[in-house]
Amino acid sequence: MKILFIYPETPSTFWSFRNALKFISKKSSEPPLGLLTVAAMLPEEWEKKLIDMNVSNLEDDHIRWADYVFISGMNVHLNSFKEVVRRCNNLGVKVVAGGPLVTTDYQVIEGVDHFILNEAEITLPPFLEDLQKGTPKYIYQTNDYPDITQTPIPMWSLLDQKKYASMSVQYSRGCPYNCEFCSITMLNGRKPRTKSTEQFITELESLYRNGWRSDVFIVDDNFIGNKRKLKTELLPALIAWSEKRNYPYSFTTEVSINLADDEELVRLMVKAGFKHTFVGIETVNDESLVECGKSQNLQRDIVASVKKLQRQGLIVSGGFIVGFDNDPPSIFEQQIRFIQKSGIVTAMVGLLNAPSGTRLFQRLKSENRLLNIMSGDNMDGSMNFIPKMNYQKLKEGYKQVIETIYSQKEYYERVKTFLKEYQLPSSHVTRLSLNEVKAFFKSIWILGLREKGKLYYWKLLFFSIFKYPKKFPLAITMAIYGFHFRKVTQTI
Numbered sequence: 001m002k003i004l005f006i007y008p009e010t011p012s013t014f015w016s017f018r019n020a021l022k023f024i025s026k027k028s029s030e031p032p033l034g035l036l037t038v039a040a041m042l043p044e045e046w047e048k049k050l051i052d053m054n055v056s057n058l059e060d061d062h063i064r065w066a067d068y069v070f071i072s073g074m075n076v077h078l079n080s081f082k083e084v085v086r087r088c089n090n091l092g093v094k095v096v097a098g099g100p101l102v103t104t105d106y107q108v109i110e111g112v113d114h115f116i117l118n119e120a121e122i123t124l125p126p127f128l129e130d131l132q133k134g135t136p137k138y139i140y141q142t143n144d145y146p147d148i149t150q151t152p153i154p155m156w157s158l159l160d161q162k163k164y165a166s167m168s169v170q171y172s173r174g175c176p177y178n179c180e181f182c183s184i185t186m187l188n189g190r191k192p193r194t195k196s197t198e199q200f201i202t203e204l205e206s207l208y209r210n211g212w213r214s215d216v217f218i219v220d221d222n223f224i225g226n227k228r229k230l231k232t233e234l235l236p237a238l239i240a241w242s243e244k245r246n247y248p249y250s251f252t253t254e255v256s257i258n259l260a261d262d263e264e265l266v267r268l269m270v271k272a273g274f275k276h277t278f279v280g281i282e283t284v285n286d287e288s289l290v291e292c293g294k295s296q297n298l299q300r301d302i303v304a305s306v307k308k309l310q311r312q313g314l315i316v317s318g319g320f321i322v323g324f325d326n327d328p329p330s331i332f333e334q335q336i337r338f339i340q341k342s343g344i345v346t347a348m349v350g351l352l353n354a355p356s357g358t359r360l361f362q363r364l365k366s367e368n369r370l371l372n373i374m375s376g377d378n379m380d381g382s383m384n385f386i387p388k389m390n391y392q393k394l395k396e397g398y399k400q401v402i403e404t405i406y407s408q409k410e411y412y413e414r415v416k417t418f419l420k421e422y423q424l425p426s427s428h429v430t431r432l433s434l435n436e437v438k439a440f441f442k443s444i445w446i447l448g449l450r451e452k453g454k455l456y457y458w459k460l461l462f463f464s465i466f467k468y469p470k471k472f473p474l475a476i477t478m479a480i481y482g483f484h485f486r487k488v489t490q491t492i
């Protein structure tokens with residue numbers, strides 16, 4: 001068999017970091033981990049190629065080469081996904097589709113020959129057996145969750161690593177919380193399932209031996225879902241591994257805000273090499289938090305929690321949502337004030353949408369408020385349901401939020417707030433690559449000389465040099481991120 005793996009193109013959103021990646025001569029922030037993992041599950045003797053459309057062009061000859069095209073993606077990839085399937089259909093090559101997008105919305109995608117839904121550890125083997133017999137079915141799905149201790153090491157050899165800013169690995173699947181708008185518990189369950197410590201370290205070692213020496217994103221739904229196991233098993237082993245190799249990686253992951261309540265866990269994560277965490281903050285309005293079931297964010301000073309993490313050595317990015325039923329007219333100003341005060345530089349703000357199959361989706365369906373499936377790009381101003389607030393006012397308020405927090409004045413001020421709070425961990429190892437040096441000079445040319453409002457850039461540059469010289473590289477990175485956010489904001 002000749003198998004072509006295709007990852008669809010991600011549109012330009014806050015999450016793509018497309019405009020920032022150009023500064024370091026990279027094409028994509030991270031690789032398609034799911035496809036690389038599935039590739040390792042296929043028979044070793046099969047020929048395999050990968051086209052990630054975010055780093056390479058998909059040519060018709062690529063498709064013609066294949067006996068089957070395997071494609072995966074998320075909701076944000078829907079349009080590109082459909083176009084790839086159409087091209088395969090026109091060229092007469094069969095399509096096998098899996099991943100989060102088709103698991104929840106396969107009914108709206110035409111032209112796929114075989115759907116491998118849910119998690120491939122369970123649904124891929126019977127497909128391969130039936131394929132060998134010549135009797136493959138249309139849909140393979142399950143209500144069970146697999147034991148991921150048997151998941152193979154991703155097939156890194158399919159990648160052109162030079163084109164990526166970071167690599168991705170996974171330790172666990174599932175989240176103990178059940179936010180109404182979130183599809184994680186529907187897809188991966190509420191009981192976190194983890195890989196074994198030895199398995200995870202072996203996976204990291206495979207990356208290391210493959211020559212990777214940059215950032216690593218641990219893509220878990222909620223990395224701290226099993227705190228006991230982290231503190232007693234994984235993190236001590238990861239600390240030993242990182243120290244032995246002089247900290248080759250800075251880790252990024254996703255956590256819930258209650259990480260701030262566990263100082264021992266934070267200390268171990270920082271000592272292991274964790275540098276950056278993404279936290280779902282969503283809203284500062286308690287009634288909206290109750291509405292969506294975000295109990296872990298209630299009854300706490302979230303700004304204080306964020307600053308506590310920053311002072312212990314973790315950079316905090318945050319996800320924010322407007323459009324809840326209980327959002328008051330003042331929600332937009334409230335979100336702006338919180339974001340500025342918290343020093344969360346990378347604040348991802350989007351309009352609420354209802355992913356297919358979530359509790360929110362079911363509730364809105366019962367209330368006859370659903371409109372269609374969501375686009376997956378919750379920064380494009382679209383919503384897939386009728387909100388309680390006037391839709392035009394909601395869009396205008398959303399526009400006000402992003403235009404304010406990503407204006408040069410407010411953005412650079414927020415970077416300064418962050419630099420004042422953030423404490424570099426003692427284990428921090430500063431290694432400037434050639435690409436990062438080039439990025440600095442590009443930032444001078446683009447942000448310091450060509451862009452309007454260049455004075456803000458120079459003020460930040462000198463502020464960080466004279467007050468926080470050890471944080472200077474971080475300040476430049478944040479300035480480059482701001483350029484990307486401004487560019488995306490202009491397109492919304």
